[in-house]
Amino acid sequence: xxxxxxxxxxxxxxxxxxxxxxxxxxxxxxxxxxxxxxxxxxxxxxxxxxxxxxxxxxxxxxxxxxxxxxxxxxxxxxxxxxxxxxxxxxxxxxxxxxxxxxxxxxxxxxxxxxxxxxxxxxxxxxxxxxxxxxxxxxxxxxxxxxxxxxxxxxxxxxxxxxxxxxxxxxxxxxxxxxxx
Numbered sequence: 001x002x003x004x005x006x007x008x009x010x011x012x013x014x015x016x017x018x019x020x021x022x023x024x025x026x027x028x029x030x031x032x033x034x035x036x037x038x039x040x041x042x043x044x045x046x047x048x049x050x051x052x053x054x055x056x057x058x059x060x061x062x063x064x065x066x067x068x069x070x071x072x073x074x075x076x077x078x079x080x081x082x083x084x085x086x087x088x089x090x091x092x093x094x095x096x097x098x099x100x101x102x103x104x105x106x107x108x109x110x111x112x113x114x115x116x117x118x119x120x121x122x123x124x125x126x127x128x129x130x131x132x133x134x135x136x137x138x139x140x141x142x143x144x145x146x147x148x149x150x151x152x153x154x155x156x157x158x159x160x161x162x163x164x165x166x167x168x169x170x171x172x173x174x175x176x177x178x179x180x
Contacts, residue, residue: 008033015041016076022048029054029080029088037061038068040094043076053080053088053105053112060094062119069095069120074128079104080112087112087132087140095120097146099128099154106133111140111164122146122170126177128154132164139164146170155179 001021007030009016014036022030029050034040040060048054056078060070072094078101080088087107092099097118105112111132116122122144132140139158142165144150150170156179158164166180 006031006033008035010035012037013039013041015043016046017041017043019045020047021045022054024050024054026051028052028085029082032056034058035060036070039071039073041073041075042078045077047079048088049079049081049083050088051083052085053082053107055088056080056090058090058092062095071095072097074099074103075101077102077104081105082107082109082112084108086110086137087134089113089115091115091117093117097122099124101127102129102131104131105140106131107137107140108135110134110137111158111160113140114142116144118146118150120147121149122151124152124154124178126153126155128152130154130156132158134160134164136161138162141165141167143167143169148172150174151176152178
């Protein structure tokens, strides 16, 4: 726990199954970075909430070896919400990404940004729920992109007084019960 501070976990494999928090009750949320050369397993609860949301960056290095791709496995709640200001940002970047949990960058004055970018494949199950909503302003931005295959059964919402942006991109896109 680093109240409105910065937390970083770095290694060949980064695993989290507990609580990682850089929240603030009176300031902008902090910054959390999980960075691995091979695989990140982002479970548990990861929060960078504040009056304006903070930032969470989860990434695994890109690999030229097809037998050892950089992988992000997202199974826990990730939040960068803004209680009085704009939502924050959450980014995931790897060769392949599996998402089975919620990401929230909701804000009072504006929704935040979610960016999930896979150089190979992205898979979001029906329990993947991404929100970038705003109660008083414009909805935020959600991008899920995969260069090869983007397969989703997830739920995506970027609502507000005016709508935000939802972008699902890839060479092959499969919407299997996804809610946008």
